[in-house]
Amino acid sequence: MSETPLFSIRDLAVNFTGAGVVTQALRGVSFDIPRGRTVALVGESGSGKSVTAQAMMGILPKAATVTAGSILFNDPGRPDAPLDLARLDPSGKQMRALRGDRMTMIFQEPMSSLSPLHTVGDQVTEAYMLHNRVPPHVARDVAEAVFERVGLPDPARIFNTYPFELSGGMRQRAMIAMALICRPALLIADEPTTALDVTTQAQILELISDLQAETGMSVLLITHDLGVVANVADDVVVMYRGRIVESGDRETIFRNPQHPYLRALMNAAPHFDMKPGERLTPLREVADARLLAAQARPATKRPAGPVLEARDISKTFTLRSGWFSGQTRQVRAVSNVSLTLMPGKTLGLVGESGCGKTTVSRMIMRAITPDSGAIRYDDGDGLRDISTLKGKDLMRYRRAVQFIFQDPYGSLNPRMTVYQLLTEPMRIHNVGTEQEQFERASMLLAMVGLDRHALRRYPHSFSGGQRQRLGIARALALSPQVLLCDEPVSALDVSVQAQVLNLLKDLQQALDLSYIFVSHNLAVVDYMADDIAVMCRGHIVEQAPREVLFNAPLHPYTQALLAAVPAPDLDHPLDFAKLRSGRFSEPTQWPEPYRLACGEAGAMREVAPQHYVRLGEAGRAAA
Structure with missing residues (x-):
């Protein structure tokens, strides 16, 4: 007889109600989480993965209601097991006793999940003191021990630091420490490595696996990265539009996928063995950008040589060592970096977080000034040092070099309609009449696969992938020659990522664009770039x-x-031992x-x- 699973979810249904409209978010979801195993919940954004986790934790938004089904928790340490969490009051005593103690959650974005007003130590010890009724000094000792276990350096110092003083990887480790301090039976990890570079991601995945082996906890891993699933999951559950379309052990899922949706997800992910000219296969195609963009190809001179080049640029920042000490220290962010971008080509810039990639991009944009070196741009009349540009020449440069931001949520003004967002650059640069601006905004939307009716909508009414396409449309509003793409697909699921990457390649071909593509995802860079520069500690x-x-x-x-x-290949697993053995950065x-x-x-x-x-x-x- 098989062992009773830790969690048994049966026929779970969740509805959202808003403006008199009922939306079915989950439709009869059923799966088990065995004891001591990792179950990966896979699917696109909006498939119901996070709603499932929120229902289990009792933290559904007010607009959501569990309308059917059960969430049975077979906690070995409780006499009332199994307990149906779907029938408990989310704010009641029983649920509060479980949440944060026997079941915990690591959220996707650690910066917004951690309070900026409280130290890391205070936030990590809060749940431990609440559930164990111990004095602060005991909780501090336990927290510092957990900090050490999750690989945070100098636990005593980390205890008194604030979240903004830590890197993304260290904040994620602090979130893991907060989740594990009470030694839970279940850890829910909601996209725990999405925004992390590949080396930090590998460290976090190994850490979760090691802690699971040490404590015997179960893990529910929510992710859209099939590569992560192939390396850490025991069982896989695939969701699509609120339903489970396929489930099974990892070996069966990867060796013999049955459902067309799962096979489509696997085909949408970029991989290193793609053939020259091979395109990603998104689940849904957008409009053919090459045909639309060709109609709007601007008449510009093509440079005979590089369109943009940086020579020996360096940048040092001065940081305060304390709020009131008056002491400062110098941090060399970029050291003697030289890059060359040819017309119609893509230069990939890769490296870990903090290596200087974004600082280089900001210097090219003239958002910050290099301490030394020169950046030169050719608009067809020869290379010119951008530091000497003033007045109309500087305005022309800002039109010609545009930026696609990493975060499609933070880079679009929520108070402006899509029409206002797309026409604002044209108004600033006095491009066209009002009617011409409207027509160009409509064409830009068609170019990125969105309907012109979207012009009246606000950013909050779009999905993450649609917002990223809006960001691309805005960057194209002034017919630039160069696009700086700063992690433009890092937060997108693989199907939307494939759409955006194909769109960027099509637009490049149609408009003769040149890209500097900044990313920590090397498979994406392999698909997009012609040449690649690898950065570490400010150096190429x-x-x-x-x-x-x-x-x-x-x-x-x-x-x-x-x-x-x-x-996403079972025959090529991550070598955690090798990654752990060397200090590669x-x-x-x-x-x-x-x-x-x-x-x-x-x-x-x-x-x-x-x-x-x-x-x-x-x-x-x-x-």
């Missing part, structure tokens, strides 16, 4: 054409980034000839045609 450590870099990476940091990408730990002494910059050396690698002093001397 390797640069080469896409096919050369991915087939023959030389620098140990590049090799580590590639090894940390979770592939520490230049003093790199092997020869790449090792850099403390404070040493090294220099780029061409090791093959168009293939450049940064070598240390000893390596250059040996060469």
Whole structure:
């Protein structure tokens, strides 16, 4: 006889009611979470994954109601088990005793989930003190022990820090510590690694697996990344429009997927073995942007050489060491970076969070000024240093170089309609009459696969993928030559990601655009880029054409980034032991000839045609 599962969800139905309209979010959802195993809940945004978790935790929004079904919790430590959580009052004593103690949740965005007004230690110990009735000094000792277990350096210092003082990976570890301090029976992880770079993501996934093995807890992993599922899940549940369309153990799901939706999800994800010219297959195609964009191709001069180049640009920031101490310290964000962007091509810029990618983009946009070096742009009349541009010349440059932001939620003004968002750049630059602006806004929407009726709507009424397409449409409003794409698909599920990536490639072909594509997802960069530059600690450590870099990476940091990408392939699992063994982002730990002494910059050396690698002093001397 099989062991009783920790959770048994049967025929669960949840409805949302708003403005007199009832929407079925969950329709007869049934699955089990066995003890000590990881169940992955997979599907697109809006498929019902998070609603399922919210129903289990009793934190559904006020507009939602559980209309049918049961959520049976077979807690081995409770005499009243099994307990139907669907019948409990979400604000009642029984549910509050379970939530945060026997069942906990890691939310998708740690910065918005942690209070900016309280220290990390206060937030982590709150639940422990509430459920265990212990004094603060005991809770602090327990919290510091958990901090150490989740890999946070200097637990005593971390206890007194605020969330904004920590990196994204450290904030996520703090969230895990908060979830685990009471040693729960179930950990719900809602997209715990979506916005993290690949090396930090691998560390977090290994941490959750290790803690699960140590404590025996069950894990419900909510994700749209099939690579993550292939590496950590035991069982897989696939959701589509509030229903479960396929479920089974990991081996069966990946080796023999049956449902067309699951197969479509697998085809929509970029992977390293794609053939030249092969396109991603999104679940739903948008309008053919190539045909629409060709009608709007602006008459511009094509530069004979690079459209944009940076030469030895550097940037140092001055940070305060304390609020009232008056002490400061220098942080070198970018060191002697050189990049070249050719017309109609895509330059990929990859690296971990904090390596300097966004700082380089902001210097190109002239949002910040480099301390040294030069950035030059060619509008067809020859390269000019952008630091010398003033007046009309500067306005022309700002029209020609546009930015697609990472966060489609924060980059669109919620008080402006789509029409206002798309025509604002035209009004600022005095482009066209009001009627011409309206017609161009309608064409821009068609170009990104949205209906012109969307012009009257506000950003909140669109999905994440639709908002990202609005951001692309706004960036194209002034017919730019260069687009800086800063993590434009990092927060999107694979099906919408495929739409956006195909759209960007189609627009590039139709409008002869040049892209600088900033990302930590190397599979995405492999699909988009012609040339790739790898950044670490403010330096370019390797640069080469896409096919050369991915087939023959030389620098140990590049090799580590590639090894940390979770592939949706059971035959190529992540090597957690290898990722754990080396300090790949520490230049003093790199092997020869790449090792850099403390404070040493090294220099780029061409090791093959168009293939450049940064070598240390000893390596250059040996060469």
